[in-house]
Amino acid sequence: GQQVMQIPQYQHVQEGEDFTTYCNSSTTLSNIQWYKQRPGGHPVFLIQLVKSGEVKKQKRLTFQFGEAKKNSSLHITATQTTDVGTYFCAGPGGGGSQGNLIFGKGTKLSVKP
Amino acid sequence: DVKVTQSSRYLVKRTGEKVFLECVQDMDHENMFWYRQDPGLGLRLIYFSYDVKMKEKGDIPEGYSVSREKKERFSLILESASTNQTSMYLCASSLFGTGTYEQYFGPGTRLTVT
Numbered sequence: 526g527q528q529v530m531q532i533p534q535y536q537h538v539q540e541g542e543d544f545t546t547y548c549n550s551s552t553t554l555s556n557i558q559w560y561k562q563r564p565g566g567h568p569v570f571l572i573q574l575v576k577s578g579e580v581k582k583q584k585r586l587t588f589q590f591g592e593a594k595k596n597s598s599l600h601i602t603a604t605q606t607t608d609v610g611t612y613f614c615a616g617p618g619g620g621g622s623q624g625n626l627i628f629g630k631g632t633k634l635s636v637k638p
Numbered sequence: 639d640v641k642v643t644q645s646s647r648y649l650v651k652r653t654g655e656k657v658f659l660e661c662v663q664d665m666d667h668e669n670m671f672w673y674r675q676d677p678g679l680g681l682r683l684i685y686f687s688y689d690v691k692m693k694e695k696g697d698i699p700e701g702y703s704v705s706r707e708k709k710e711r712f713s714l715i716l717e718s719a720s721t722n723q724t725s726m727y728l729c730a731s732s733l734f735g736t737g738t739y740e741q742y743f744g745p746g747t748r749l750t751v752t
Contacts, residue, residue: 531680534678555737555738556737556738558738558740566745567728567743567744567745567746568681568728568730568741568743569743570740570741570742573738573740613680613681617738618683624669624686624688624732624733624734624735624738624739625669625671625683625686625694625696626683626738626741627683628673628680628681628682629680630678630679630680631680631681
């Protein structure tokens with residue numbers, strides 16, 4: 526079945542360092558979404574990418590959608606302690622899914638002050 | 639603001655008990671979802687519903703059932719709770735349409751089955 530794989534599973538960085546998480550799908554995606562879950566919290570939607578090769582920025586966060594629409598990345602420049610949490614990518618479920626998503630397992634980011 | 643609420647933040651039940659987890663959303667969303675979240679396994683879809691009285695199995699429906707009698711409410715039922723159902727349960731809702739819409743999550747229910 527369709528899978529969305531995300532790496533790395535964990536990333537520990539010093540505050541001020543950059544961070545990147547990668548998402549790969551076994552099939553072409555019509556779109557990809559990114560969510561952030563703070564420790565003790567629930568996932569919160571960050572962004573959706575739709576177009577091949579699309580790049581979107583939110584302050585220090587840069588999101589990319591691959592040309593083949595099978596991979597995506599989230600890059601954080603100069604991490605801060607407020608960036609701590611788990612970042613998930615998610616693609617549409619297959620076969621007339623009516624809106625359900627397949628989530629990657631997430632990348633847990635810790636930031637050392 | 640979209641609000642998704644869940645009936646309990648923490649719940650402790652005994653093996654064999656019937657457990658009801660309730661989820662309510664206030665944004666008139668058609669889609670509602672139940673996930674469980676376990677360390678290292680991410681978010682796994684249990685069931686979802688795209689309309690009242692409609693339900694679809696997700697990736698891990700075994701041991702669970704759902705009910706959607708009203709548009710704003712989606713219930714997850716554990717007919718006979720087992721220890722391997724100890725987990726964080728997250729409810730979400732979204733619009734329904736030809737595209738894929740962002741999902742809004744509730745705060746979660748941490749269920750412990752002893």
